[in-house]
Amino acid sequence: MKKLLLVALIAAATSSAMAAPTTTLQVKGTLIMSACVPNLSNGGVVDYGNIGIGGLSATDTNQIGTKDITLTITCDAPAKVAFTMMDDRSDSLHALEVETADGTSSTSASAVSKEFGLGKTANNVNIGAYNVRVLDAITDGTSNAYISKSTGGAWAVGSGFQSSTGDAMTTAALGATVTPVAFTTGVFPMQISAAIQGADVLAISDDTILDGQATISLVYL
Template identity: 30%
Template sequence: MKKYLAALSATALIGIAPYALAAPSTDLTVIGTITPNACTPTLSGGGVVDHKTISSNDLNQDKSTNLPDKTLQLSVSCGSAIAFRLKPIDNRIGSGIGSNLFGLGYINGNQKLGSVDVQIRAPLADGVPVQPLQSNDDGNTWFQSAFLAPSTLAAFRSTGGPYTPIAIKELITDLRIYTQIARADSLDLTNDVALDGSITLEVEYP
């Protein structure tokens, strides 16, 4: 499918008889880059973390309950080396029980069921260990962080190098998944409740 980019401009002319004055104008320009260096992200296990059936009797009444940690493997394969970024999107935004955590959805529309935290572990870029970065300002500045968080970007730097994303052709890393259920006395557990966490990992290009 072909994509077309167009440059648009708008001008106006106001005539005041008997003289014609040049009216103020402004330009709108559409820019962008189409790159052949596409990257494909893949998660092991189909990207599913299954905690099976959990008895409500096993949940803490007055504090949150930590479920067993799980690990998935993320791979990102690119046509050639490029300094891509990972953008995690919380599809249950607002339902997490802590700041910068992904949500597990709601019970009865307003009871926050719990949260998910995702940690990057042992990342390898083209077979070499690297360190994860995070940006809270759309990639203008970066700092070291091993955790993914909603409304942030993640990238990778050379070990001990500057805090700048490096070009990578093949990334392989473990993702440690920490799932937490809200305190049971804040939830309506009279019926079966399905954990409903959903996170999209989107690849962005600089």
């Protein structure tokens, strides 16, 4: 047994000595022909105004309505570009059925990545959730379908509901296809729908601000 152990130790030491003492640095990037800038209407603010606690249900989910906002992507030359959304308040998401203006809904139980957090109360209770839904994709004045895909997936006609995890891209398609189209100006009308928990659960004793926030990033295709 002692001889076998000695051989094993010698073999291990030899293998270590023969390993190449190098590693590799790679510097990558892409020189692009155009630069694009995203911009949201109303300064990116969706304001639900004052919501009276006394008018809320004590135990049921409270739908607080739908608001419109528009994302415009402007490029200095035609470019194929998509956008992603990342929830900056994901730790405040409370799973709720959030109804949109046309009666459809995103339900966190089946699609948690389709809802965003609305902030927390002073006693650290998650207030609720909102969803972001794309209604159209207008590129250089022409209405097109909007398409989406997750990391590693294929382009498909979008459901409208945007992912809150930052790993799904949305852009405009070429005609009735699922092929991204190059554009100089892309306009994406959106609707924001929100809901909050029952007043008893929130246990609010002072004014509380809704604090939803998401980051939109561009991805060149």
